[in-house]
Amino acid sequence: MARAAAVPQPVVVVGAGMVGSSVGCALTEAGFRVHLEDAVPTHAQVAASLGAGVAEPADPDAVGLVVVAVPPRLLADVVADALQRFPRAVVTDVGSVKSRPLAELERRGVDLGRYVGSHPMAGSHRAGPVAADPFLFLDRTWVVCEHPSARPEAVAAVEALVQACRARLVRMDPVEHDAAVARVSHLPHLVSSLVAGGLTDLPPEHLALAGQGVRDVTRIAGGDPRLWEQIVGMNADVISVELQSLQRRLERLREAVESGPEALVAWLEQGREGTRRIPGKHGGAHTEWSRLVVEIPDAPNALGRLFTDIGDAGLNVEDITIEHDPTRRVGYLSLDVEAEVQPTLAALLSDAGWSVEPATD
Numbered sequence: 001m002a003r004a005a006a007v008p009q010p011v012v013v014v015g016a017g018m019v020g021s022s023v024g025c026a027l028t029e030a031g032f033r034v035h036l037e038d039a040v041p042t043h044a045q046v047a048a049s050l051g052a053g054v055a056e057p058a059d060p061d062a063v064g065l066v067v068v069a070v071p072p073r074l075l076a077d078v079v080a081d082a083l084q085r086f087p088r089a090v091v092t093d094v095g096s097v098k099s100r101p102l103a104e105l106e107r108r109g110v111d112l113g114r115y116v117g118s119h120p121m122a123g124s125h126r127a128g129p130v131a132a133d134p135f136l137f138l139d140r141t142w143v144v145c146e147h148p149s150a151r152p153e154a155v156a157a158v159e160a161l162v163q164a165c166r167a168r169l170v171r172m173d174p175v176e177h178d179a180a181v182a183r184v185s186h187l188p189h190l191v192s193s194l195v196a197g198g199l200t201d202l203p204p205e206h207l208a209l210a211g212q213g214v215r216d217v218t219r220i221a222g223g224d225p226r227l228w229e230q231i232v233g234m235n236a237d238v239i240s241v242e243l244q245s246l247q248r249r250l251e252r253l254r255e256a257v258e259s260g261p262e263a264l265v266a267w268l269e270q271g272r273e274g275t276r277r278i279p280g281k282h283g284g285a286h287t288e289w290s291r292l293v294v295e296i297p298d299a300p301n302a303l304g305r306l307f308t309d310i311g312d313a314g315l316n317v318e319d320i321t322i323e324h325d326p327t328r329r330v331g332y333l334s335l336d337v338e339a340e341v342q343p344t345l346a347a348l349l350s351d352a353g354w355s356v357e358p359a360t361d
């Protein structure tokens, strides 16, 4: 694989959890030397065993780049410590909030010439090194938050990191970043938690009716509460204003529900318009895929045979998800494809003996 220019090596990742290990895997895959550190030594060892780098310490004077991937409230401490321990290294962090850690470092009078914060807009509700994914950042947005004291070579090194992880670089000032993520990441998480929390007192026979809709709305609520408390707490001022605005909109929504179809349709239209304004996951225009669901029998190599048949069809599959039916010994593979491709792929897979259904969700 081609090596991206100018990531200063070796790289140290401090915090070998989900994001840190994924950075380690992506950089190792791209040919860079990575050393892993974690307050919990087994995390660094597990990450190393998954291909994220080595768990041995680096020579501090030789280190070119440090990527800090610890929980948000620890960012300022760990960044300050890294700037001291690695005297020649550029230091970045991947924290979900950018203004508060920077302000804290400035307040302490730390020389920030070698520090530039950043934030990959890719993640998961899973935590720890076992969730490491070398492709986590592929074509995803990664924000680099320059600040007035940052040296140009430090900015260039962090931008090279983004490139090496094959992400899409976006430059943004830390305050604007925090305002943007409050609306596109933090508020959605809180609303997801609110909806999911409302399910806890439902009787099992009502929960048995749960379809894909509630699963889509609540997936992110499965994230680590200790991590999300820190993300939300570090951006609380902005999020508080967002919540007040949500509260007013909820009140108007209630009035619309009570007042009849016209007003409610306007709300639902606006919601649909919002979904269309979200760019595709990989930065392209929003696309509505058509979905096919294929039943996978509980038989040796069934999945392997299915992938071979999909490959033989020669058609582009945009996304896949696999689910298991706990009551029958089968799984379901959902294939997202362009609408015009769906009937052809359905016919080819049916001809190959698969049970195929179109899906509307």
Ligand SMILES: NC(=O)c1ccc[n+]([C@@H]2O[C@H](COP(=O)([O-])OP(=O)(O)OC[C@H]3O[C@@H](n4cnc5c(N)ncnc54)[C@H](O)[C@@H]3O)[C@@H](O)[C@H]2O)c1
Binding pocket: 014, 015, 016, 017, 018, 019, 020, 037, 038, 039, 040, 043, 069, 070, 071, 072, 074, 078, 094, 095, 096, 097, 119, 120, 121, 122, 123, 124, 125, 126, 127, 128, 129, 227, 231
């Ligand atoms: N979860 C996401 O989807 C996501 C996405 C982008 C960015 N982030 C940000 O990335 C950072 C890490 O999040 P994560 O999801 O990887 O969490 P995680 O819990 O999977 O990993 C955090 C790791 O940091 C380690 N750690 C804690 N204190 C430490 C210290 N003082 N020194 C060294 N290691 C220490 C923990 O042991 C753990 O292995 C957070 O700042 C988060 O805001 C998270």
Ligand SMILES: O=C(O)C(=O)C[C@]1(C(=O)O)C=C[C@@H](O)C=C1
Binding pocket: 095, 096, 120, 121, 122, 123, 124, 125, 184, 185, 186, 220
């Ligand atoms: O995919 C998820 O599970 C996420 O929540 C990832 C997500 C987000 O997109 O909001 C969450 C927090 C991070 O700071 C960046 C990315």
